[in-house]
Amino acid sequence: MSVLEDLLVVQEHDTVVDQLRHKKETLPEQARLREVKQALAAxxxxxxxxxxRRDEVARRQQRHEDELASVEDKIREVEKRLYSGEVSAPRELQAMQADVASLNRHRSDIEDRVLEAMQEREPLDAELTNFAQQRSGLEAEADQLGQAIGEQVKEIDAELATELEAREAAAVSIPDDLLSQYERLRSKQGGVGAARLVNGRCSGCHLTLPATELDRIKRGTPDTVVLCDQCGRILVH
Structure with missing residues (x-):
């Protein structure tokens, strides 16, 4: 096998390596995993x-409940004294009864505020529960996707290792200067630095070479390095 044929084998391995790396970077599961992570962040x-908002309502509810407990303590204290028999003066008894009535009205107002806070908090708690359920589902999906990606990456890495090893073996017989030239061309030409000449046409750019160029190639040796005058790739002839 000529040096140029060996170079074409290297090109074939490089093409497979590029395809495997592209496959590794563009797994459908990776795109979905990015979507899931964005959904989790949102x-x-x-x-x-x-x-x-729920915490603010909860704090407000707690303040009202604390105030309610304090008012109820005061009501109990006044009622205890009112009905203890210790107070007999009518005016003082009337004042205490008025105090109890006022405290009861205040208690009713506070109870209304507690109820309002509870009613305001209930849908917020439900919404948070729903968020937690959604998060659990997304996390489970992310775990499954991560596992699937890991398994596929492992398989692709094994294929890559095989291809790179074969590529290295094929490149042994190729002179360093030719290999460097090929690498430079490959980086500029979309990953293809060497192409076979088939029926006078470059298989890299699919353009037909001029008759004079084809005649010159025919007169050369199989290892003569010829570049396509259209795309600049190394022609294997």
């Missing part, structure tokens, strides 16, 4: 906003 932002 969900967490929404949950944080709702959580802040």
């Amino acid at each position: 969900l967490d932002a929404s949950a944080a906003e709702v959580g802040n």
Whole structure:
């Protein structure tokens, strides 16, 4: 096998390596995993906003409940004294009864505020529960995707190792200067630095070479390095 044929084998391995690397970087599961991660981030932002609102309502509810407990303590104290028999003066008894009535009205107002807070908090709690359920589902999907990606990457890496080893073996017989020239061309020509000449046509750019160029190639040796005058790739002839 000529040096140029060996170079074409290297090109074939490089093409497969490029395809495997592209496959590794563009797995459908990776695109979906990115979507899931974005959904999780958006969900967490929404949950944080709702959580802040729920916490504010909960604090307000707690303040009302603490105030309610304090008022109920005062009512019990006044009623205990009112019905203890210790107070007999009519005016003082009337004042205490008025105090109890006022405290009861205040208690009713506070109970209304507690109820309002509870009613305001209930849908927020439900929304947070829904967020948690959605997050659990997305996390489970992310785990499954990660596992699937890991398995595929492992398989692709094994194929890559095989191709790279074969590529290295094929490149042993190729002179360093020719291999360097091929690598430079490959980087400029979309991954293809060497192409076979078939029926006077470059298989890299699919253009037909001029008759004079084809005649010159025929007069040369199989290892003569010839570049396509259209795309600049090394022609294997």
